[in-house]
Amino acid sequence: MSTRGLRNTDCANEIGASDSGGIDPGPAIVVGVDGSSAAMHAAEWAATEAAARQVPLRLIHFVAPVDKPAFRPGGTRFRQARDLLETARKMVLGKVPEPDRLEVQTAVLRGHADTALLEMSESAALIVVGTSGAGFLTRVVLGSTALALVRNAHCPVAIVRRPGIATGPVLAPVIGWPAAAPILMAGMRAAALRHTELLVVRIWQGRPWAAPPGHYVAPSGVTDAQIAQCRRTHPDVEVRSVTVAGNPAEAIERFSAAAQLVVIGTADHRYGGGATAALAHELVRHCDCPVLVLPAETAVSTGHGGRSHAVSASARP
Known part of the structure; x- marks a missing residue:
């Protein structure tokens, strides 16, 4: 340092x-x-x-x-x-x-x-x-x-914003891959530390909430298989997933009222993280529970799955 x-x-x-x-x-x-x-x-x-x-x-x-x-x-x-x-x-x-x-x-x-x-x-x-x-x-x-x-x-x-509650899940909002990988891995570790479940919130966006009308983005590209792959480091963590449509910040704010923590990233645009970064900036302003934001370089270091050890080291919650 x-x-x-x-x-x-x-x-x-x-x-x-x-x-x-x-x-x-x-x-x-x-x-x-x-x-x-x-x-x-x-x-x-x-x-x-x-x-x-x-x-x-x-x-x-x-x-x-x-x-x-x-x-x-x-x-x-x-x-x-x-x-x-x-x-x-x-x-x-x-x-x-x-x-x-x-x-x-x-x-x-x-x-x-x-x-x-x-x-x-x-x-x-x-x-x-x-x-x-x-x-x-x-x-x-x-x-x-x-x-x-x-x-x-x-x-x-x-x-x-407040000390937080001792019960409830850890939330991991994901929009696309590979930007979702470090979020999922950090979310798994946070859930394991708290002895609770991880709730993966997959964002389905016909039109991005921050984009002009007529702009289309494909739905969340995070699959069950990719979630399961990230779970290998913490197989004892219970994982649920939900898909939300519309304004993701509003949806996640509702979930966060009963959550211990939200884990989100600020991934580099080159790795599918532009929408994730925008969402992170909204959540830190409005979520009632604590929000853990991963740095952009965390997601960049993941590449496309060939550097999993780097992800594990830098995506710690």
């Missing part, structure tokens, strides 16, 4: 490691914490995810890169940030069944969140972003922060 986003840090591994004055660059689930209820919900969700995956949880707070005493390590603003992170650390440890088995790292970083999180995405297992509310305000906030990560991050990004 690039170290540019980690300069001027006052950080420590709070659990399971000594205070080394730096952040372990290994894969972890990263979540920004600013004290808001949305950020705390995101941290709670991220802690549960980190415990299930058995990877560290990294809580980050950003302070402005201002050259004033309060903003320097040891200054008033830094001390307040450390107190905030300690509160968040205690909160998330109280939410997981076995807190002694969850490594929580905290760090106060000077810099801009968007730039630093994008750099962290080069090695992170997952970046989690919290948001709250709905409507115009949420769209504005997402447009300036979370959507930038959704478009540009190198690792998956989870958008969390």
Whole structure:
């Protein structure tokens, strides 16, 4: 991982490691914490995810890169940030069944969140972003922060509007192949971690919801055989599929009300992912449950089935 986003840090591994004055660059689930209820919900969700995956949880707070005493390590603003992170650390440890088995790292970083999180995405297992509310305000906030990560991050990004429910399926909306492959594989793993079923939502589009009248796209090209192929890595996961017509975002929003997670991709247009990317941007704005967005490079790396190991490594939920 690039170290540019980690300069001027006052950080420590709070659990399971000594205070080394730096952040372990290994894969972890990263979540920004600013004290808001949305950020705390995101941290709670991220802690549960980190415990299930058995990877560290990294809580980050950003302070402005201002050259004033309060903003320097040891200054008033830094001390307040450390107190905030300690509160968040205690909160998330109280939410997981076995807190002694969850490594929580905290760090106060000077810099801009968007730039630093994008750099962290080069090695992170997952970046989690919290948001709250709905409507115009949420769209504005997402447009300036979370959507930038959704478009540009190198690792998956989870958008969390609320902590989520403990029951219900994982949803995997698919439109075409091979863009569907990493979505299905990530969905399988997410369902396995949650001990629940995967609901594959196949989108049937006579006319794309975002296309002008007269434009035709063939129905979903994802077959039962292709779904079964992706299931081989998690044969114990129960899989159901439904086909929806019309506006896919509206249909998936209805399903998401009773779901634990929606897994979607932003696949490259060259690999049949243009419609999937547009759908992802709608879902992160409107879905009530957490949405896990896979980066475009994940789907590109799949090719046409000849690089399955690359898919398995990069499509982890």
